Amino acid sequence: MVKEILYQLAVPVFSELLKDENFEKQVLLRFEQKLNTVWEFSLNLEETLKKLVIFLKGIKEQNNLKALQEIISIHIQRNANIFIFLNELDLFSEAIIEFVFSNYSREKVNKILPAVFYLKRLIEELIYEPVEKEPREIINAELLTNSREVIQESLKEIYRWLEPQFVALVVPNSLGVFKVIAGVGEKIEEFARLSLRKTPYSFAGRLPIPTCYREEKIRILPFKDPGILGPFVEIWNKCGIESAVLYPVIFSSYKIGVLVITFPTSLKFPEDFYYRAAKFAENLAKKIIAAYKKNKETEFYCLLKSVQEKSHERYDGKGYPHGLKGEEIPFLARICSVADSLEAITSDRIYRKGRDFSFALEEIRRNSKTQFDPEVVAVLKSGVEKELAEIKEQTLKEIGAI
Missing domain, CATH: 1.10.3210.10 (Hypothetical protein af1432)
Incomplete structure (x- = not known):
């Protein structure tokens, strides 16, 4: 019932606004400027804008809640990363609000502004609606043997832009033992000696990296917390790690591993850091999958x-x-x-x-x-x-x- 009400409050307003070509053009321009500010390295900027245009066209042409739900589902599948999609939605909402205040009368602003929040809330409701997960194809460590060069180059790019202590891709092998496939930065050799066992008998099964992989959710560790790390805190001490961000490396129907980004000091991560790291994790997944598909023909x-x-x-x-x-x-x-x-x-x-x-x-x-x-x-x-x-x-x- 909530979704139906939000739909009635938001979508007709936007369908009307999107008939004005100047509105769409100017909002997209502002959105692009915001992306450039937050996302300095501009990975796939053109692709992001193209997908948003398709999304807007879908809103303009749809005529019921189910149709909108399908549009959002398709858009999420293309992005393959809800975190990124929601960040882009926030930036897009800001762009609309700025444009509306600059170009419309007070009366029209009062009508449009609530619709912006209703649409955002509606999209979030549709995103988090429980759905049955499609099984993912697991790309384990053995299948990445011939892709290490591609992975290493991608990790160098991440290292250059985020300037962490080190970055690593950790992937389970066919026996469920987590291995460092590639990495760049200080102390990476020591970290690469790890084996994080995926086993119900061990505390290691509840450690951040296996949990991130299993639940497919970002793990933010802003400081060294023994309560979370357990015996693994000894590894952090040896490697000089004080904080870390872990991202599941997944895309579409493929599941690969965990991108580990570490720092030698406790940090309060800036908001744009998560957005950058999420984009890099997605980009890394795309490159790995492309190399994997190519290697399948070797x-x-x-x-x-x-x-x-x-x-x-x-x-x-x-x-x-x-x-x-x-x-x-x-x-x-x-x-x-x-x-x-x-x-x-x-x-x-x-x-x-x-x-x-x-x-x-x-x-x-x-x-x-x-x-x-x-x-x-x-x-x-x-x-x-x-x-x-x-x-x-x-x-x-x-x-x-x-």
Whole structure:
């Protein structure tokens, strides 16, 4: 009901205003000037303005609340970052208010001004309306092997503009262990030695970086807070970090990792900092996805695809598509078969929760010599047991530290 009332109060006023070409032109000009002030480096400025023109055209031409909701949904998908969209909405609202006060009579201002706030509130209501999340394609650390140069160059650009202590891209691998893929700045080598485990047994699962990744929300850490950082505060001490901003690196249907921006002093971050960092996170995601798609066509990915097709095959020869047996199956395919099964058993599905590694190991061991190569199973069992022992040891230390 609230949305319907806001719609009736705001949209007819704007539909009428947008018939005046001078209004749209002048407001867009003011909006561009504001973007240039807040956003000095002007990344994709032309694209932002183009998307806003489409948005305004949609408001002008729509004729019901559902149509407006679809317009906003499409606009959000194009932006792929609600934080950025809301910042742009604030700047756009300011541009309208300034133009209205400069060009219209007091009577018209009194009519238009409330409509500005009603439209802004309506858009926020529509943005935050609960919707079922589309599953994202996870681009894990292994898939970024051939994209590190692109990532490093993008991080250098962020470092140059924001002047932090260091910036890093942290991405989980296929086992859920967070790794620094690339980074620029002081102490980055020390930070790169980290492994932030994504595990329910460890305090690390509640640390800021995994939380930012899991919840896909910005984390602002203006000072070193042991209550939030827990045992991780020791890492901050070693790296000389006092404050940080973490951004989820996501775009459209892809989920990549976390952009970590750190500083050697406690900071009260200026408002435009978040806007800049959000834009950089989005831009970084776009470049990574473009490189990822390009790399999918390379010889390595073609080989991997071929191997995967020969894997989804069974060690005992009772598989498909060719009924290959034992060493007739390429070695890499035998490894992929075990790895795929481990991932499938431990990952959450719509119809069930993922099982723990102990259960997965037992299932794979039970099918050794039939579905899986026993040598590969033995190596996996040894490696995962060692990993679990390290996690257990680390957890006990963390419990003692809390």
